[in-house]
Amino acid sequence: MEKERTEVNDIDRSIYDFKDSEEDFYRVKEGLTPAIVDQISKEKHDPEWMRQFRQKSLEIYEKLRVPDWGPDISGLNMDDIVTYVRPNTKMSAKWEEVPEDIRNTFERLGIPQAERESLAGVGAQYDSELVYHNVKDEVSKTGVVYTDMESALTGEYEQMVKDHFMKLVPPSDHKFAALHGAVWSGGSFVYVPPGVKLDIPLQSYFRLNAAGAGQFEHTLIIVSEGADLHFIEGCSAPKYNVANLHAGCVELYVGKNARLRYSTIENWSKNMYNLNTKRAICEEGASIEWVSGSFGSHVSYLYPSSILKGDDSHAEFTGITFAGRGQNLDTGAKMFHMGKNTSSFINTKSISKDGGISTYRSSVTVMPGAENAKASVSCASLMLDDISRSDTIPAMDIRTDKADIGHEAKIGRISDDAVFYLMSRGISEEEAKAMIVSGFADPVSKELPLEYAVEMNNLIRLEMKGAIG
Amino acid sequence: MEKKDLKVNINPMPTLTWNFLKLNGADVNETIDFNGRGKSTLHNIPSKVVVSSGSCEECGECDTAFYEDIHRMDTGLGKEADGFFEENCDGILHVRSKKNARITEPLCISYSFEDRDSNAVRQEIIAEEGSTLTVIMDQTSGRKDSGFFAVQTKLKACRNAEIRFVGxxxxxxxxxxLDGIAALAEEGARIELIQMELGSAKSYVGVNVDLAGRGSSFDGNAAFLRLNDQMLDMNYYIGHRGKRSESSLNVKGALRDRAVKNFRGIIDLKHGAKGAKGNEQEETLLLSEGVHNKTLPVILCDEDDVEGSHGATIGRLSREMLFYMQSRGFSEHEAEVLMAKGQLNFVRDLIGDEKSIGRIQHYTEEVFGDDR
Incomplete structure (x- = not known):
C-alpha cells in the first residue's frame, strides 16, 4: 500500500487572493521625491506643520541606511513603489455607501458581519485611505473617539494628534519609520476617556489592493487613566508579481492604571515587504498586552515594543509566526523597563515549513533605577521539515542588580516519543501529530478573540494524510 | 619596546542583531607598549606527548598534516584579532599526544608576568586518534599589576580522541x-573546556568550536568574577556539522560594583547534522546597583532532526535564599559572597587538579578578603 504523505498545509490564501479593478483610483507616481511627498500632503489637506514634518522625515529617510541585520530586502526598490493610492470614494459610516466592489471585498473578509456580531466599532482601510468608519452609538456616548487619522488631524483633536504623532516612534528611529513619517496616510485615531472600559473590541482592517503599492497607515491610540480597551487589527492583500510594501506605524499611549490589549492577525500576501513599527508606552500601573499572529508577507520585520515608564507597569507579548515557502519572517518583541516594580512576559511560538525561514528576535532592557524589574522570555520553535530554517536571537541588557530575569528557548521537531505515547493510547499517527502541533500553537490561539482563533486554526490546520517532517 | 595598535572588531556575531544593543561585536581601540616580556614554563610533559616550539621554520611541526585544518580555523575572537597574533607572534607552541596514548596526568603551561609586561602567544594542541590529553594553562601576575597578554589556542581532537583544556x-x-580558542572535533572525539576568568581590567574571550565529526561532542564550563570597573566580553560559537554531535555550555559568574559583562553564546545546528543536540545555560549573579550585564544566547537551526535549547537566569540573590541564609546567621554581604563563590566553585571543582584549585581559592579569598 502506498504510504500517504502527511503534511502541514500551507496557509490557504484563496479567500484573500482576489483583486479589484483600480480604474478611476488616484495614484501618485512611483518613487519617493519631495514633490511626491508634497503632493500627498496636499491631497490629504494636511495642516502646514504636518507638511513640514513629512518633508523633514524624507530628509531623515535619505540619510539613514537600510538595516545591516535581518532578512534581505534588496528586492524592495522604492523607485517602483507607489506611496499613495486613493480609491474613488469618500469615507462613509454606512456600508451601503461604500462602492460595491470594495464593499464586496470586505464582505468576503467577514468584516461587516464581525461588526454586527462582536465589535464596538470598525474602520476599514482600502489602499491608502479609509473607506468605512463607524462606531456604535453607545460607545460614542461614553466619550470614546474612534475616527480616521485624517479627520482627527484636521478636526478638534488636531492638538492631541500633534502632541503624540510620531513622538513615540520618531522618524529618526529607523529608515522605514522615516519613510512612514514622509508618506503616511490612513489609519485610525482612538481616544478612550478616563475610567471608560470598553467591554467589546474596536477593529481596524487594512486591505491593500493595488499592485506595486505601499500602505503606510498610522494608528494612534490614547487610553486615559483607568480606562480599558481591546483593539484588533487585521490585514491582507492579494498576491501580485511585484513587490508591495507595508510600513505602518502604531503608537499606543497607555495612561495610569489603564489597560490596552492590541491583537493583530497579519496575513499579507507573499509578495509583501512588511516593515511595520509598533510601540507602546505605559504609565504608572498601566498594562499593555500584545497578541500577534504573523502568517503572511514575503519578508517581515515586526517587533512590537513596550516602554514600561511608570512604576508597577506591565507588558505581555504573545505571538505566533508561521513561515512557509518563500517567506522570511523576522518577528519578536522589545521590552524596556524604566519604572520600579515593572514586569514583562514574552511567550512566542514559531513554525517553519516548506523552506520557510522564521527568526525570533527580542530584547529585554532593564535601565538603571528600574528596581525590582521582573522579565521572563520563553520562545519555542518547531521545524516541520529539513529544508526550513528557524533562528532564535534573544538579547538581554540588564543595568541594575535589583532585577530577576529568566529566559528559555527550545528548537526541535515533533517528538517521536510523544507521538509514540499517543499512538500507544490508540490515536493514529496522523492525529497524534496534529494534536501536538495544535497543542504547540494553543497558548497563542487561546489569547486571540474567538473569530481570530478560528481563523488562525484554519491557517495552520493540519491535513493529516502522511507524515510530518 | 614597540607601540602596537590594536584596533580590531573582536568577538563578531555570525548573525547580526539590532545595533543599539552593541552586541554584534566589540570594538577594541588600544595602543599597547609591546615588549614581549613574560615567562612561560611547561611542566609534567608525559613521554607520549610531542612538544615543540620556536619559529615555524625551526620546529617543522606545523608542516605535518595534523595542523592543516586548524590553521584555517578562526578563533572566536574573529579574523581581525587573529590577524594580530599572526603579525606579532614569532612561533607556535605545539603539543601533540600520540596515537592511542591515554595520558592521565595533566600537562601544565604557565604564563607569568610582572608589572608592565606585554606579550602574545600562539599554541596548538592536538590529540591524535584514540588518545586522551589534559592541558592546564594558567596566566598569572601580581594582583595590582598592569600589562597585556593575548593567547591564541587551537585544539584538535582527532577520531575518538579526547582533549581536556583548562584555562x-x-x-x-x-x-x-585576549583569549582566543578554536576547537575542532573529529568523529567520536570529545573536547572539554574549562575556563576561570578571574583577573584583568578588560578581558575578551572568544571560543569557536567545530563539531565536524559524527558523534563528536563539546562540553564547556566557564566561570567569571568581575569587580570594580572590570570588563569581560565573551563569545562562544558552537557549530554542529556532525550527525549526532552534542554540545553543552554552562557559564556562571558574578558581577559587582561597576563591572560589565557581555556574553554571546551561539549554537549553530547546521544542515545535515541529524540527531545533533545543543544546550547552553547562563547564570549571572548581580551584586551591585552599578553593574551592567548583556546576554545574547542564540540558536541557529537549519535542520529539523535536532534539539537546541538555552536558558538564562540573571539577577540578584533570590529573596528566599537570602532570608534562609540570614536565618542561619549570615549577613546579606556574607550571603552574597558565599553565593558568588558557589558560582565559581561549581566550575573550579571540575578542574580536578589540586594545585590549580588551590591557586584559584587563594585568589578568590584574597579578592573577597579585600572587603573586610
Whole structure:
C-alpha cells in the first residue's frame, strides 16, 4: 500500500487572493521625491506643520541606511513603489455607501458581519485611505473617539494628534519609520476617556489592493487613566508579481492604571515587504498586552515594543509566526523597563515549513533605577521539515542588580516519543501529530478573540494524510 | 619596546542583531607598549606527548598534516584579532599526544608576568586518534599589576580522541587580556573546556568550536568574577556539522560594583547534522546597583532532526535564599559572597587538579578578603 504523505498545509490564501479593478483610483507616481511627498500632503489637506514634518522625515529617510541585520530586502526598490493610492470614494459610516466592489471585498473578509456580531466599532482601510468608519452609538456616548487619522488631524483633536504623532516612534528611529513619517496616510485615531472600559473590541482592517503599492497607515491610540480597551487589527492583500510594501506605524499611549490589549492577525500576501513599527508606552500601573499572529508577507520585520515608564507597569507579548515557502519572517518583541516594580512576559511560538525561514528576535532592557524589574522570555520553535530554517536571537541588557530575569528557548521537531505515547493510547499517527502541533500553537490561539482563533486554526490546520517532517 | 595598535572588531556575531544593543561585536581601540616580556614554563610533559616550539621554520611541526585544518580555523575572537597574533607572534607552541596514548596526568603551561609586561602567544594542541590529553594553562601576575597578554589556542581532537583544556586567568587588575580558542572535533572525539576568568581590567574571550565529526561532542564550563570597573566580553560559537554531535555550555559568574559583562553564546545546528543536540545555560549573579550585564544566547537551526535549547537566569540573590541564609546567621554581604563563590566553585571543582584549585581559592579569598 502506498504510504500517504502527511503534511502541514500551507496557509490557504484563496479567500484573500482576489483583486479589484483600480480604474478611476488616484495614484501618485512611483518613487519617493519631495514633490511626491508634497503632493500627498496636499491631497490629504494636511495642516502646514504636518507638511513640514513629512518633508523633514524624507530628509531623515535619505540619510539613514537600510538595516545591516535581518532578512534581505534588496528586492524592495522604492523607485517602483507607489506611496499613495486613493480609491474613488469618500469615507462613509454606512456600508451601503461604500462602492460595491470594495464593499464586496470586505464582505468576503467577514468584516461587516464581525461588526454586527462582536465589535464596538470598525474602520476599514482600502489602499491608502479609509473607506468605512463607524462606531456604535453607545460607545460614542461614553466619550470614546474612534475616527480616521485624517479627520482627527484636521478636526478638534488636531492638538492631541500633534502632541503624540510620531513622538513615540520618531522618524529618526529607523529608515522605514522615516519613510512612514514622509508618506503616511490612513489609519485610525482612538481616544478612550478616563475610567471608560470598553467591554467589546474596536477593529481596524487594512486591505491593500493595488499592485506595486505601499500602505503606510498610522494608528494612534490614547487610553486615559483607568480606562480599558481591546483593539484588533487585521490585514491582507492579494498576491501580485511585484513587490508591495507595508510600513505602518502604531503608537499606543497607555495612561495610569489603564489597560490596552492590541491583537493583530497579519496575513499579507507573499509578495509583501512588511516593515511595520509598533510601540507602546505605559504609565504608572498601566498594562499593555500584545497578541500577534504573523502568517503572511514575503519578508517581515515586526517587533512590537513596550516602554514600561511608570512604576508597577506591565507588558505581555504573545505571538505566533508561521513561515512557509518563500517567506522570511523576522518577528519578536522589545521590552524596556524604566519604572520600579515593572514586569514583562514574552511567550512566542514559531513554525517553519516548506523552506520557510522564521527568526525570533527580542530584547529585554532593564535601565538603571528600574528596581525590582521582573522579565521572563520563553520562545519555542518547531521545524516541520529539513529544508526550513528557524533562528532564535534573544538579547538581554540588564543595568541594575535589583532585577530577576529568566529566559528559555527550545528548537526541535515533533517528538517521536510523544507521538509514540499517543499512538500507544490508540490515536493514529496522523492525529497524534496534529494534536501536538495544535497543542504547540494553543497558548497563542487561546489569547486571540474567538473569530481570530478560528481563523488562525484554519491557517495552520493540519491535513493529516502522511507524515510530518 | 614597540607601540602596537590594536584596533580590531573582536568577538563578531555570525548573525547580526539590532545595533543599539552593541552586541554584534566589540570594538577594541588600544595602543599597547609591546615588549614581549613574560615567562612561560611547561611542566609534567608525559613521554607520549610531542612538544615543540620556536619559529615555524625551526620546529617543522606545523608542516605535518595534523595542523592543516586548524590553521584555517578562526578563533572566536574573529579574523581581525587573529590577524594580530599572526603579525606579532614569532612561533607556535605545539603539543601533540600520540596515537592511542591515554595520558592521565595533566600537562601544565604557565604564563607569568610582572608589572608592565606585554606579550602574545600562539599554541596548538592536538590529540591524535584514540588518545586522551589534559592541558592546564594558567596566566598569572601580581594582583595590582598592569600589562597585556593575548593567547591564541587551537585544539584538535582527532577520531575518538579526547582533549581536556583548562584555562585559568589570574592576571592583575590592570591587564588587557585576549583569549582566543578554536576547537575542532573529529568523529567520536570529545573536547572539554574549562575556563576561570578571574583577573584583568578588560578581558575578551572568544571560543569557536567545530563539531565536524559524527558523534563528536563539546562540553564547556566557564566561570567569571568581575569587580570594580572590570570588563569581560565573551563569545562562544558552537557549530554542529556532525550527525549526532552534542554540545553543552554552562557559564556562571558574578558581577559587582561597576563591572560589565557581555556574553554571546551561539549554537549553530547546521544542515545535515541529524540527531545533533545543543544546550547552553547562563547564570549571572548581580551584586551591585552599578553593574551592567548583556546576554545574547542564540540558536541557529537549519535542520529539523535536532534539539537546541538555552536558558538564562540573571539577577540578584533570590529573596528566599537570602532570608534562609540570614536565618542561619549570615549577613546579606556574607550571603552574597558565599553565593558568588558557589558560582565559581561549581566550575573550579571540575578542574580536578589540586594545585590549580588551590591557586584559584587563594585568589578568590584574597579578592573577597579585600572587603573586610
Amino acid at each position: 585559568i586567568s589570574l592576571l592583575g587588575d590592570g591587564f588587557l587580556h
